[in-house]
Every structure is written in C-alpha cells, then in structure tokens.
Amino acid sequence: MTDTTITPKRTGRIAGIPFLGEAILIALVLAAYFLFPYNLAFLTRILIMVLLVLSLDLVLGFAGIATLGQAAMYGTGAYAAGLFAVHVTGAPLPGLVVGALAGAVLAFISGLVLMRARGLTLIMLTIAVASICHEIANKARDVTGGADGLRGIRMEPVLGLFEFDFIGKTAYWYVFVVVFVVFLLLKRLANAPLGLSLKGLHESPERMAAIGAPVYRRLVLAYTLGGGIAGVAGALAAQVTQLVSLEVYSFNLSAEALIMLILGGTGRLYGAIIGTVIFMTVHHVAAAADPFNWLFLIGLMVLGVVFFLPKGLAHLPTALTRLVRGRT
C-alpha cells in the first residue's frame, strides 16, 4: 500500500485542459458564421452531416458494427419529422423527438435481425434495409410524395421565439445547438461504462460473452442509440430544407458518411467532426473548381489517410509528435 493516490487519466481532454475541445468547436462555429455569412446553408449542411457521422461513429467506430445503411435511420427520421410538421405541428423541437423515435424504432426492429449477423452478411443486410425503406417511400406516393419529394413543410419559430429566416441564421444556430448537445451527451457516454463496453464489443465479442455481458442485447442497444441520433440528423435536414426527397435513403449518403468517418478516424468523436468538415469542404471547393474531376481529389485524400494515417486525421498530432521525437 504505497501509492494509493491515483489520478485517473481524463481521456477526451485535449492537452489536459478541460473543455478546450468544446471551446475550440464553439469558436470555429462562430468564426465560420462571420467569415462566410452567405454560405450558412452549406455550413448548416455540414453540421447535420457531422451528426449523422457521429451516429455512425457510435455504431461502427465504438461498437464495431459494420454498416453501410445508416441512411435508413436518417431518412426515416427525415420523413417522420417532415410528416409530423405537415400533419401535426410545425414546432421544431417536438419534430426532433419524433425523428429520433422513428430512427430508434427502425434501428431497434431491424437490429433484432441484423445484430445476429456479422461481417459481409451484416453489411449487405444494412444496405438492404435502406433499399427497402427507399422503395417503400417511393411507392407510398400518397403519404411521402414519392419521387417528387415531401412538400408543404412549414416550420414554426424555434421555441416560439426564433423565426426561420431567409438567409438561414436561425437554422444555423438551431442545428448547431442540437448537434452540440448530442455531441456532449455522446462524450459522456464514451467515457462511461457503456462506452467502455461498446469498445469491448468491438475488440472481442467472445471475451464480452465470457465476462457475462449480454452481447446481442448490447449490440441492439448500440444500434438503436445510433439510429435515434441518425433520426435526429434526418429530422434536422427535413426541418431546415423544408423538403424531404428520396435521396435521404440513398446508398451514397451511407457510403459518404463512412468515408468521412474513416477520414477523420473511427472510434473518436473528434474524428467524426474533423472528417466531415474536411470532406465536405474539399468537396465544395473542388467541385466548384472542377465539376468533372473533383472525386479524384477526394479519392487521393482517402488513399493518403488510409496509407499514412490509418487511425484517421484525428490521429495526426500524435503521429507528428511521434515522428519528431523519433519512433518509440
């Protein structure tokens, strides 16, 4: 009994300073607001995408559930929130709850089947779920508007106070606050027993079973949580653009979200943010400069990251310090 004082290492802190990461995030969001006042719609889209990629990070990065169908929950959240706004009320916050529930319910029901599969089978099944949703939305024209999209969404002011304006100022801050709150909650989760047990599932399901964890039920829980968050992202998209099209279920969306996550680094929340911001910015700039070959640049970037920074861009500072200090 010599050293009883143990200072627990606070993971998730940058350079040991509490809330430095959060402060930087807020500063960046503020800076972007003033630097690009005419691009707020694009910035809002980035924020929504960050939320979708965060949900994917929870499912794939933490719990290790291989999926290419996160759009299923995103799209369902979008349609649910859109229909809710059309038929019930245009108040944004109840719409978010509806979107979250819709995403979570779909993830739970499909998860009951999906979480029994692994690897390639699982990936194919997740794609299938998104395709089925796409087809249902396409056929149910009377409800969803089919290929024409769901129109007639009229949003009321947020909390009855902040009217959605033409330039998108309200939308920007509204989306940011929602994404930021979810981010903070996820950060709690990542450092809590649940976060640790999800990492355990990722590392070794056999060992998790051998220490008495209900593996299947824990996986369904993770998938459902991720589905709820993806549902919120979809709901935000529906409310802000006031339109839901079949594109919300597209395979492209799931795949791009995955690329953004890999770019930033799986299994770390800041990775999801960094990857999304960089991917979407490069996409935006490169597509404007060269509408035909912009994908080449994205491909090059992904290749570079996969080869030189397999843990993602969020790992860059660590990798650089290691390079400077010499290999350990």
Added chain:
Amino acid sequence: MSGLKVRGLEKSFGGLTVAQDIHLDLPPGSRTALIGPNGAGKTTFSNLITGILTPGAGEITLDGQDLRALNESQRVKAGVAKTFQITTLFRDLTVRQNLRLAQQERDGRGRAWFRRADSWAEAEDEIDAQLAAFRLKDMSDKRVDDLAYGQQRLVEMAMTLMLKPRVLILDEPAAGVPSSDSHLITDAIEALPEDLAVLIIEHDMKLVFRVARSIIVLVNGAILTQGTPDDIAANQQVRDLYLGGRHHG
C-alpha cells in the same frame, strides 16, 4: 454447497463422439486437472460446461442449479468463468480497462452511460488490489497488446477472477508462455482463492503435477481413468499414452 456436478454428459458431431458419459464432481476448493492427448475432447468439455456448445445428453448443475437452460453469459453470472486456450483480451484497451470491463459487467452497470467509468472509487480500489496481487501494477496503463504473452495470460486470469466465479476453468493456461515465464502462471494458480473450484486443462505435465490434487485422463471423449497425481503417475495405461507406447484394448 455441492459445487459443479456433471452427470452422463454426451456430445457428438455427426458420427464423431467427442464426449461420452462423462461424470465429474468439482466441489469448492478442488484443483482438478483434465489431461489427455490432442483431440481427446478437453476443450469440447470446457465448451459444454461454459455453454458455448449444447450437450446431447447429461446434466450440469452448479450448487443444485441446472445450468443447461442458461446461455454463455448467464452461466458466467451463475458463477462459471473460463480463460481461453488462446488469450482473448481487449487488446487495444489498457490492462486496467480490461479488468474494469469484467468488473462493471459483474456489478451490472455495463449500461450506465452518464458517469465516468473510472468514477466508482471502491471499484477502482478493488482493481488496484487485483493488479497488485498479479504483480501487474506497473503496467496497468499499458495497452494489453504491448505486453509479453506471459503477462497477457496473467491479465486474463486477473480479469476472469474479477468476476468472482465459483468455478474457474483454465484452458491450457501455460500454452504459448515461454518456459522462463511459466513460473508466473504456476504461482498465480497456486495463489487462487482456496474456496474456488478450479479445473485446469493442460498439456504441461510439470504444471499439472505441481498444482493439481486430482487428475482426470480423457481419451476419445471418455474418461480413461482418474485419481490423485500419484495414482496417475503410476498408471501403466497413462504412461503408454504419454510416452507413445502401444496401448492395448
């Protein structure tokens, strides 16, 4: 308190019988070794007890509770824990996190999501004590992947013991451990709690004869003979089996 009882356990894969009428008693405090040539069905037996495989016939009870209806993780909760033949750990997590994971599942808070995982003070003290007992304290914040194999085996044992099992199955605890480190394993087995029932599946005869108080010899899924280490050492059949002699009948 009767410990683990196995009665008439049978298992076959198609025409291949891998467990045949196995009877076994493992009262608290027992140190029983299960030995036998490759393919004798030792690991199969362990899998039948822990619920990875379902037996074709027979009874498995722990302190009178029927285990057959329970799945793998429920049996762990009931008190049957095992270490794997090939170390199975959370390789990217630290030693401390590995132990913490086992502990939080034992205490039923694996789904808590708001409090930090390391904020249960008593639980952390328990982990410290366990790390000290296995002489792993210096490497508690290292990734498991960065440890030597012998140390990884110790981590696995320390982690499994965090579950506070009644019955512990060690599947080849010394396999793959360099002989210079094998005393670590033997020491750890000898330091196990006295009231724990331990079943050791092992090839290393030196280790078996040092720690076991009774030995069961398994051949082709059936018990060939069982007895004290002295009985087994003197048994002609077993000697033939292990020294490559021709066996009769």
